[in-house]
Amino acid sequence: MVADGNIKLEVEGLSLSFGSVMALIDVSFRAREGEILALIGPNGAGKTSLLNCISGFYHPRHGQVRFNGLEINRVSPSRRAKLGISRTFQNIELYKGLTALDNLMAARHVFIKYGPVAGSIFFGKARKEEIENRSIVEEIIDLLELAEARHRVVESLAYGLRKRVDLGRALALEPKLLLLDEPMAGMNVEEKEDMARFILDIQELKHIPIIIVEHDMGVVMDISHRVVVLDFGTKIAEGSPQEIKRNEKVISAYLGKANQSGERAK
Amino acid sequence: MWRPCGIFDDTYEKDISIVRTLPQQVLTITGLIALLFLPQLLGAGRITTVNLIGISVVSIMGLNILIGLTGQISLGHSAFMGVGAYTLVMLMNHLGFSFWLALPFSVLSAGLIGLLFGLPSLRIKGFYLAMATLAAQFLIPWIIVHVRPDLTGGTSTLNIAAPSILGFTFDSQVRIYYLVTFFAVASIVLTRNLQRSKIGRAFVAIRDNDLAAEIMGVEIFRYKLLSFFICSLYAGLAGALWAVWMGAINVDSFTLHESIWYLGMIIVGGLGSVPGAVFGVIFIRALEPFSHYIGPPIASYFPDAIGAAIKSGISPFVFGLVILVFLIYEPRGLGHRWEIFKHFYRRWPFSY
Numbered sequence A: 001m002v003a004d005g006n007i008k009l010e011v012e013g014l015s016l017s018f019g020s021v022m023a024l025i026d027v028s029f030r031a032r033e034g035e036i037l038a039l040i041g042p043n044g045a046g047k048t049s050l051l052n053c054i055s056g057f058y059h060p061r062h063g064q065v066r067f068n069g070l071e072i073n074r075v076s077p078s079r080r081a082k083l084g085i086s087r088t089f090q091n092i093e094l095y096k097g098l099t100a101l102d103n104l105m106a107a108r109h110v111f112i113k114y115g116p117v118a119g120s121i122f123f124g125k126a127r128k129e130e131i132e133n134r135s136i137v138e139e140i141i142d143l144l145e146l147a148e149a150r151h152r153v154v155e156s157l158a159y160g161l162r163k164r165v166d167l168g169r170a171l172a173l174e175p176k177l178l179l180l181d182e183p184m185a186g187m188n189v190e191e192k193e194d195m196a197r198f199i200l201d202i203q204e205l206k207h208i209p210i211i212i213v214e215h216d217m218g219v220v221m222d223i224s225h226r227v228v229v230l231d232f233g234t235k236i237a238e239g240s241p242q243e244i245k246r247n248e249k250v251i252s253a254y255l256g257k258a259n260q261s262g263e264r265a266k
Numbered sequence B: 001m002w003r004p005c006g007i008f009d010d011t012y013e014k015d016i017s018i019v020r021t022l023p024q025q026v027l028t029i030t031g032l033i034a035l036l037f038l039p040q041l042l043g044a045g046r047i048t049t050v051n052l053i054g055i056s057v058v059s060i061m062g063l064n065i066l067i068g069l070t071g072q073i074s075l076g077h078s079a080f081m082g083v084g085a086y087t088l089v090m091l092m093n094h095l096g097f098s099f100w101l102a103l104p105f106s107v108l109s110a111g112l113i114g115l116l117f118g119l120p121s122l123r124i125k126g127f128y129l130a131m132a133t134l135a136a137q138f139l140i141p142w143i144i145v146h147v148r149p150d151l152t153g154g155t156s157t158l159n160i161a162a163p164s165i166l167g168f169t170f171d172s173q174v175r176i177y178y179l180v181t182f183f184a185v186a187s188i189v190l191t192r193n194l195q196r197s198k199i200g201r202a203f204v205a206i207r208d209n210d211l212a213a214e215i216m217g218v219e220i221f222r223y224k225l226l227s228f229f230i231c232s233l234y235a236g237l238a239g240a241l242w243a244v245w246m247g248a249i250n251v252d253s254f255t256l257h258e259s260i261w262y263l264g265m266i267i268v269g270g271l272g273s274v275p276g277a278v279f280g281v282i283f284i285r286a287l288e289p290f291s292h293y294i295g296p297p298i299a300s301y302f303p304d305a306i307g308a309a310i311k312s313g314i315s316p317f318v319f320g321l322v323i324l325v326f327l328i329y330e331p332r333g334l335g336h337r338w339e340i341f342k343h344f345y346r347r348w349p350f351s352y
Ligand SMILES: Nc1ncnc2c1ncn2[C@@H]1O[C@H](COP(=O)(O)OP(=O)(O)OP(=O)(O)O)[C@@H](O)[C@H]1O
Pocket: A018, A021, A022, A023, A041, A042, A043, A044, A045, A046, A047, A048, A049, A050, A090
């Protein structure tokens, strides 16, 4: 399980603060083609903030994000989406009034070229593009077993299914880098196994870097090639899952947190 | 898939089309034929009101895109209709344009002015945006009255010639009915299509979750402005039709009062539903004659002074009451009721 593909993402010396809270302090790491990189750390460590910096939603105070060798610090989130940076959200940020199908179709936005006039007439080119993109979306629906949700408004879907639609939407963007923020949080064992299977399928199919934030160490050990550990905004360790399991700093970071509060990670 | 039981789509092409089954086709065609003979069915006397409904449908299709789909707000919709109406009349009366030549300009100018007043939406939302668009509702009539009263007629009424096409002149309410109905049906079809297109999905994405929309590649600024633009295009078209319907224009037709009635139609119809919006228009526009009908009998129970106040005040009173009732009991509007009815019909006889 060694990933030796090209480097796709480089994060260098990233720092971010909210008032007096230092969310990220001088964080650097790289992600390669075809690898599943787990990003772990206790609650409030800065994992989501790091993903937000990569997808352009937060602006780091210092440091750089490079994607495909291109510095993207000043690139807007929607342009980053066009570059192929796609993600899911910790708290499922779907378009709740749309069906699962339309949520996925909405993520085809950057690939659909027709304009408002063609859209209003909905004939010829527009219809053709809709059908082409629909069949791509249908492949994702098959892959993630979303058929039962297809024509249902996502608001009405069960939590686990919504998490899957969120993943489906991220896939519909044809990602070249996929960021998953706690895709299995709040799921039962069976749902977690399904999700892990989907993530491995995606990795095999797409051969892109996948960065996954996850608290369940069992899952992290099972599916990730490499692990980056954050604590209080700083990177305290990086390495293979086996190395991380034995790392003193990591153990004490988690134990320290466990003593302070009920711990989520095992 | 909520289709009559047992009917499934074998292609995506069928799945995305609006009119799908044979009964739907029959119903659509019957409806269109009924529209063709509506003046004969209703009698010429009621056609003036029907025309107002048709014009309001055109207008509401635009507002529904802005409010219902994109989740923005405009309190200046009636003013944008005024832009359309005045542009039409200015071009026809002062530059000698024909109606058909002036129409695209009047639609476009309303669109651009609407876009201009939509600019604040890039920075502000909700209540503050409502206030910013309210500015349009005060500025535009002020400009019409004060800037070039020699051209716009100030507060007085300007007449226009009836438009004609291939020797057919739209010079009676029954004839105007066909003009209005053509544009009303076209507006419904076009906006219904827009809603299921890439653009409609982007609008709803902005409404439901603008942060996620941006991260999934939707250029929020561009699409918010596009929504204001399209919304006002329809306002402009409705304004031009209004001018034809009245045979004249007056600045008093494009007031805040009207803008609020349009909001009422959206509330009654339900956000984002095209059939709902049509129901909302019919419902609210029928309220006015209804109020005049029930006003006098109610007033007769009260002493003269109060009775007179009731007669004149009953229409806004009923309007307010209806809005309250809908907000409290059916915030999803008539459009939602319609969906429930359709689901019921489609699952019949297996209701579960
Ligand atoms: N928008 C914000 N405004 C203010 N503070 C923020 C904001 N976003 C994050 N923070 C702070 O930054 C720190 C890191 O938060 P972050 O959400 O990145 O942690 P996390 O590792 O994802 O935690 P969790 O496991 O709970 O999801 C926290 O102290 C948090 O309170």
